[in-house]
Amino acid sequence: MDKVQLEKHTSLLYEIAMSIGNSLDLDVSLKESLTTLLRKLDGIGIGVFDQRDPEKPIAQIPIRGQKAYVPLVKEAIQVKSDSPTTPHVLLIREGENELGYFFNLPNTGVLFFRRRKPLDAVTIKVLNRLCAKLDQSIQACFATQELNRKERELQNSLIQLQKAQEYKDKFLATVAHEIRTPLNGVVGFIEQLADTDLNETQRHYIDVINHSSDSLMGIINDTLDFSKIDSGKLELDFHAVNLHEVLLPAIELFKCKASEKNILLVTQIDAGLSQGVMSDSLRLKQVVSNLVSNAIKFTEQGRVDVNMALTEENQDALRVRFSVRDTGIGIDSNSLNDIFNPFLQAEKATARRFGGTGLGLAISYQLVKKLGGTLSVNSEPGQGSEFAFELTFEKSEIPKVPEDTVVETDAFKGQKILVAEDNQVNQMLVSAILKSINADFTICNNGAEALEAFEREKFDLVLMDINMPVMDGLQSLHHMREHERTQAKPKTPIIALTANALVGDREKYIEHGMDDCLAKPLRKAELFHVFEACLSEKVRDVDG
Known part of the structure; x- marks a missing residue:
């Protein structure tokens, strides 16, 4: 082979080499490399065969017409298996006007x-x-x-997991x-019963029932919160808060429980924490409350110390250490x-002895x-425990806290309130509360009845249950808003009443057109607060 032929030969093999491995897509990669091999070496057929299943080629050109060569492929694979030292060519077979070469992969x-003419030794090598x-x-x-x-x-699997999580969330919400x-x-x-004349024994029974109800509600809330955290759906609501005003009342609520066990509850809060900061007051209060409740639960005698210390401060932020x-x-x-770990905690003997779901600490850990x-x-066993964490807060303006409003018995006398509620017990409860403030009210069993009443009469406020038969609360709301729009009527405050407690529910209902949202169980104070916000202007207009 002279110099010119050698250069041409080298260039040809270089082009073949450059056509190999340019894609991680098997079909694309083999099409390019096999086509180049076939064209550059004047071949008439080429194929790659899998040694595990030689009857099904991985790729071949032309696509059809090479099935007859399968016995030769099997023979070549057998030679490969039997040969301790693989030769350059596993097998060469002559056919009619062609040669077949089998190379080892x-x-x-x-x-x-396959080729019409034989390959030279250098090309084979x-x-x-x-x-x-x-x-x-x-x-x-x-x-x-x-991969x-x-x-x-x-x-x-992720899609199935997400679906399972959604089903779980819906199940828990239900x-x-x-x-x-x-x-x-x-x-x-x-x-309502607590507001009546009761003797000491009866009031004690009421306190026991109230405590049991609060415990049950706490279990429900803990389960829902853990589900939100577990699914990554818990979102924080940062706003300007006063740490002193938010946390001190929450801690004070536990003094009665501590006193019942003869435990001294001591709270120390740095004076510097009276300034405003940005945080999620609800979740921060939940963490501190969980830790204080946990400390009191597992303490038979002695004391519980709650400390909030200012550890660092600059012009824009401050750092606080919380400890219980x-x-x-x-x-x-x-x-x-x-x-x-909530699942391991629930199995502990202490959990069985002191009660609870074991979710409180797990939720607090994730919230922090x-x-x-x-x-x-x-x-230290027998000596006690300390739970602590540090947080950095961005400084903010101190929010103005409105003064508590005392609702007079006749404060909303004459106000017409429409109640849409399908549950008879809840109807009786709302009726009792509204009667106590001398409000004029109408109760409907579903959203359709409420819509008829709304279109027939003028109401000052609507209390709308979300889940009702015939027509639910949101459907009724949309029809009411449409009626106001088409009849050019002023907007009536409509308050959602719901036993749903999933993240974002309140925001969702307000986005749909509700003016506010109250979660069940209804508390008289919360209901009065909404009345004060929505009806006070109308009361003043009537009085004026």
Whole structure:
């Protein structure tokens, strides 16, 4: 072979080499490399065969007409299996006006190449090396296919997991609704009964019932909160708050419970924390309340110390250390690692002894994490425990806190209120509350009845249950708003009443057109607050 032929030969093999492995898509990659091989080497047929199933080619050109060569492919694969040292060419077979060459693809199988004229020794030697590269390219494509398959499986699993999570959320919301509905009647009528003349024994019974109702509501709320956190749907609502004014009243609520157990509850809050900061007051209060409640629960005697210390401060932010220390039963070192695991906590003997779901600490740990801190615990059995965390707060203007409003018995006398509620117990409860303020009210059993009454009469406020037969609350709301629009009537305050408690429900209902949302069980104070906000202007207009 002279110099010119050698250069031409080298260039040709270089082009073949450059056509191999340019894509991780198996079909695309083999089409390019096999087409180049066939064209550059004047071939009449080419194919790649899998050693695991030689009757099904991985790729071949032309696509049809090579089935007759399968016995030769099997023979070549057998030679490959039997040969301890693989030759450059596994097998060469002569046919009518053609030669068939079988090259080894170490991890894949064989390359079958058909040509009219024989290949020279140099080309065969180089092709053997190129087949090693082709084999690596095919294996890379196989690996990519496997990764893609696993990715699809993971995506499908994720979709199924998300669906399962949605089903779980809906199930929990439904269960919460079914529990809250009768509980609404229990809590509401406890409040009504507490306002009557009771002797000491009767009032004690009321307190026991009220405590049991609050415990049940706490379990419901903990379960729903944990579900939200577990599904990643819990969102924080940051706004300007006063730490002192938000947290101190929440802690004070536990003094009665501590006193019942002869436990001293001591609270220390730095004076510097009276300034305004940005935080989610509801969730921060929930964390501190959970920790204080937990400390009192596991303390038989002694004290519980709640401390909020200002550790750092600059012009824009401040850092606060929150700690709750008790003289309770303590936690052994083997249990410390599981203290924030709700599922392990529920199995502990202490959980069976002291009660509870074991969700409080798990929820608090996750909430502190979302707020930007880490909840830690130090404990010694028989000596007590300390739960602590630090948070950094952005400074803000101190929000103005409105003064408490005292509602007079006749404050809303003559105000016409429409109530849409299908549950008879809830109807009785709302009736009792509205009678106590001498309001004029109409009760309907579903959204359709409420709509008829709304279109027939003028009301000052509507209390609208969400889940009702015939027509639900949102459907009735939309028809009412449409009636106001077409009749050019002023907008009537419509308040949603719901036993649903999923994240974003209040915002969703307000977005639909509600003016506010009250969660069941209804509390008289919350209802009066809404009346004050929605009806005070109308009361003044009537009086004026």
